Amino acid sequence: MPAMARRRFLECWMAILASAPLAHGDEKAASGFFAPAEEAPHARTWMCWPATASIYGGEGAYYESVQETIGRLAAAIALHEPVAMAVGAEHREVAARLCGPGVELVTIPTDDMWARDNGAVFLVDGRGKRAALDFHFNGWGGKQVHGRDAGIAAAMAAHTGCPLIASVLTGEGGGIEVDGEGTLLLNDSCWENDNRNPGMDRAGIEAALKAELGVEKVIWLPGKKGGDITDDHIDGCLRAVRPGVLLASGIEGDTSEWGVMMDERLAILRAATDARGRTFTIAEVPWAEEGRSHRQDFFSGYANYYVGNGAVYTPQFGDPARDRHAAETLAALYPDRKVVVLEMDRIYENGGGIHCVTQQEPVA
Secondary structure (H helix, E strand, O other), X not given: OOHHHHHHHHHHHHHHHHHOOOOOOOHHHHHOOEOOOOOOOEEEEEEEXXXXXXXXXXXXXXXXXXXXXXXXXXXXXXXXXXXXXXEOHHHHHHHHHHHOOOOEEEEOOOOOOOHHHHOOEEEEOOOOOEEEXXXXXXXXXXXXXXXXXXXXXXXXXXXXXXXXXEOOOOOOHHHOEEOOOOEEEEEHHHOOOOOOOOOOOHHHHHHHHHHHHOOOEEEEEOOOOOOOOOOOOHHHOEEEEEOOEEEEOOOOOOOOHHHHHHHHXXXXXXXXXXXXXXXXXXXXXXXXXXXXXXXXXXOOOOOOOEEEOOEEEEEOOOOHHHHHHHHHHHHHHOOOOEEEEEOOHHHHOOOOOOHHHOEEEEOO
16 A cells, blocks of 8 residues: 555544544444435535536536526525535625525635535444545546645535544545445446556455445446546446435446446346345336437436435436436335426536535534
8 A cells, every 4th residue: 555545544543543432343333433325314415616617618608507507406405405505705606696595605615516526425423423534536537627626525524523534545425325224335447446546456445445434345336447537436327225225227228338337237236235134126217318418428317316305306308208207216215205306407418417516414
C-alpha cells in the first residue's frame, strides 16, 4: 500500500476508534459507524449547484436549463424534507430564484451538480452519533474539473458538525449500494481501477469498504471501465430497495456488451445471498424505448431514482407505457411513500440521474 494510502488508513482508524468502543462479533459495531439504507429517515438531502458553464457548452440557454432543472428538483424534494444546496457565493442569487424559499443555500463552492459522487457519505452508529466519509472525489479518475468538488465532502461535514473520516480509497457514493443490514453491492470497474486506486487489489479494497461502511458482505459485479465518465456506477442499473429486494433496470432484449454484462450481473445476484443469508427478489424495469431527448449521452434508465422522507423521486422520459410501468413498480415496492414523477431530461442527458444529484444525510 502506498505511503499516502497507509497514512489515510491510519487516520481513518484513529477517528473511528476515538468515536466508539470496539465490540466483538459484530462487524457493524467494530468501527462504530455504518452506512444506513437510503430509505432510513433523513435529516436533509444535499445537492450541489452546477457552477461550471463550460461543462454544458458555455453560458446560454442550455446551461440555464440545467440550472433550472436542478432548482426544480430541489424545490420538489423540499416539499417533503429539508434540502441543503451547496452553492458558491457568486451563484447564490440565481440559485435562490430557481430553488425557491424552501431550499437552504449553503455557501460551499462547487464545480458541478453530482452530489452523490462529490459529497460525503454519511454514517451513523445507531447510538445517536454520525460521521461523514470522504472518498476523495477526483473527477471520476481525472475526467472532469473537480478542484472545488474535491472539498465538498469536508465542507458538508463541517456544516453538519460531523467528524470527517478520510477513506483509504478514492471513489464515489454512486459506486456503492448498501441495504443497511450489512450488504454492499458494487461494480468492479470503478473501484478496481488505477484511475482511483492504483496498486490496490480487490481484497484490499473490500477490506477497506467493510471497515469504513460497516458492511459484512460485498457482492462484486462486472462493470465496464471507460463505458461512461463514472466507469459504470452501480446506481445506474441496480438498487437495493430493502434487504433481500433489488430493482434492476436495463435495456430489454439488449444483445450488446452492456446487455450481456447485465445478464451476468443478474445471474450472479440470483445465485447469491445477502449478509443475513437471504436470497434476492429482483424487480426488473426496462429502460424507456421512446423519449423527448435524442442526445448521445441520454440515460433513459429508471434505476437512478431517489428515496426521500415520504416520497420516491423518479423520472419520466416521454415514453408513456414505460414511464407508467416504472412509476407503478416503485409504488408497489415503496407502498409507504408517494411516487413523485418528474421531467428531468437535462440531468439524464448528461449521463446521470436524480440519484446522482442527491445525497441523503440520515437522522442520527
